Amino acid sequence: MPGPLEGLRVLEIGGSVAGAYASTVLADLGADVLRVDRAAQVPGEPHPPAPDPLARGRRSAAVDLRHPDGPAVVLSLVEHADVVVEGGRPGVAEKLGIGPEQCLERNPALVYGRVSGWGQDGPMARRAGHDITFLGVAGALAPTEPGGAPAVPPPYYLSSFAGGALPLVIGIQAALLERSRSGRGQVVDAAIAEGTALLAVMVDQWRRTPGRVTVVDAPFYRTYPCADGRHVSVGAVEPHFYRELLNRLDLGDVDLPDQYDEAGWPVLTEHLAAAFGRRDSTEWEKVFADSDACVAPVLAPAEVAEHPQLKARGSFVDVGGQLQPAPAPRLSRTPATAPAPAPYVGQHTAPALRDWGLGESAVADLLASGAVKGV
Known part of the structure; x- marks a missing residue:
């Protein structure tokens, strides 16, 4: 046609x-x-x-x-x-x-x-x-x-x-x-x-303060290396997505800084990095497969066609x-x-x-x- x-x-x-x-x-x-x-x-x-x-x-x-x-x-x-x-x-x-x-x-x-x-x-x-x-x-x-x-x-x-x-x-x-x-x-x-x-x-709408800090500085909006050296992308911006992220990482009961407490972001980054570093990227992909935490693998161009979503859609x-x-x-x-x-x-x-x-x-x-x- x-x-x-x-x-x-x-x-x-x-x-x-x-x-x-x-x-x-x-x-x-x-x-x-x-x-x-x-x-x-x-x-x-x-x-x-x-x-x-x-x-x-x-x-x-x-x-x-x-x-x-x-x-x-x-x-x-x-x-x-x-x-x-x-x-x-x-x-x-x-x-x-x-x-x-x-x-x-x-x-x-x-x-x-x-x-x-x-x-x-x-x-x-x-x-x-x-x-x-x-x-x-x-x-x-x-x-x-x-x-x-x-x-x-x-x-x-x-x-x-x-x-x-x-x-x-x-x-x-x-x-x-x-x-x-x-x-x-x-x-x-x-x-x-x-x-x-x-x-x-939308850039200015993402700013948290009159300064230079934006969501892209945040520990819940970046990539993290896993145990196998591969990376996952994290975009848990909204509070309910962020709570889901912590729960899936077994950090839900850990005493952490508030999500938007920028002074605490270095500490939060350390915890998230340590958590993701404990497992391979393929394991994390399974953990977050049915989740709205906005976590996805960082794929090479040669791999994307085999991703389940893209493959299913042709x-x-x-x-x-x-x-x-x-x-x-x-x-x-x-x-x-x-x-x-x-x-x-x-x-x-x-x-x-x-x-x-x-x-x-x-x-x-x-x-x-x-x-x-x-x-």
Whole structure:
């Protein structure tokens, strides 16, 4: 059964991790995604690409945007697109001749989605950045400074994916809904720093004092090593979850500081660490299996597909011989199908261009001129 976005045509301008993730989400939900890749990256001969979850579920057309005819190819494709996803630095697409103004002139109903680190304007718009810098400016890094110690940067996906790509997808969907009423397209400007700040909206609500102490400093919200060297994660924030945690650890009758007595947290940490250190992680997993104490194992990426909950839900699927996360979220009537493996660059250049409205002779001329390239 086709996914809910069947019939939606998305033109992805390759090169951005956040843009690629947004396009993957759209492809997983059934959109026809055509990625414009760099002609210089076309392999000398066809070969299976390395498994790439960020390139799955779409076709690849290789276009030389530096060639005199390259931008015109993209603009021709834009005429048949519903959505463009672009993730270059501000001003780059305009310089190439494929920016929002040029594209909307060719297709006024187009939704032009773009994602960048700082947004399309402002004093830092054209400056480079990485996830840690966006997290820092967005206020999402400071809460990882336990007791004033150096911050521990979260993985990249908190900012580039959750803070950049997913707001872009939401914005694209909102613009498509509005287009169904007005018939007009528009530009979606997603900034990773802004999306990450939105993710951190609850940070101040977690503070216990006007100082720097937050829940992430607390002994009941951290990981602990077990006897086998593995770790468990603990998130017993609410008092009733915390009482359950102590009872399962056989600490319910021990004289301990109050849960939110911050002066007593070092003592409480010692007791919790000693308790978890008495058993292997697998034993603790059984102890807390039917509990609401919010205790769970810290699994390696290679282990997660075998976790009972994720396995029961089929949360991972085989994509070209590699186990990858299944499309999410799930829709009851029009569920997404298993994604196709990632293409190699230029794998679909000629057939995709024809499917997207270019004639046979035009495609042949473009291949001959070097404006596009295929294998």
